[in-house]
Amino acid sequence: DTGVSQNPRHKITKRGQNVTFRCDPISEHNRLYWYRQTLGQGPEFLTYFQNEAQLEKSRLLSDRFSAERPKGSFSTLEIQRTEQGDSAMYLCASSLSYRGKETQYFGPGTRLLVL
């Protein structure tokens, strides 16, 4: 257990539905990242927050995806009008940047299946 939690752990939804995932990072960590991972691949960067500010978004993050981190604590990732291609594991990681060294601590992930 890294101290990063994600809910739900599994989500099955029908195409066209909206889904929301939550990530609770390690409390003193100021950075929070979202990744997507498909079978047999490494995690792909989606977006990251420094405190409550969303500083970067990947081109992978279409307009149907939105992420928030109100008050710089937990974060939510919402996918609107889900498509079958959104089926993947969604990973959250948090980190504390210190003197140019940054170790990311990953949560267990939310596995999404879009039918």
Added chain:
Amino acid sequence: SQQGEEDPQALSIQEGENATMNCSYKTSINNLQWYRQNSGRGLVHLILIRSNEREKHSGRLRVTLDTSKKSSSLLITASRAADTASYFCATEYNFNKFYFGSGTKLNVKP
């Protein structure tokens, strides 16, 4: 793509043997990290090596970095069945952006 790429894609060894996996990347990096992922779970950080370092050790792990060749290797000595997992290298460049390769799937047979 700036992604690191691991080699080999899959590796099967006997318990007690050493396992070596490699990572190559394309652009200058700030640091390189190795992660382990057990089946269907989140990633666990193993070791970080900075761009000005050449070698680091942590327990049975040894990581080398050759910035001239843009490559890194992870050596696991005296492997155990519990080391069975996928191993990923993650390169950090341009600060705060991390790119993961597609991983090496290691199977350690008891």
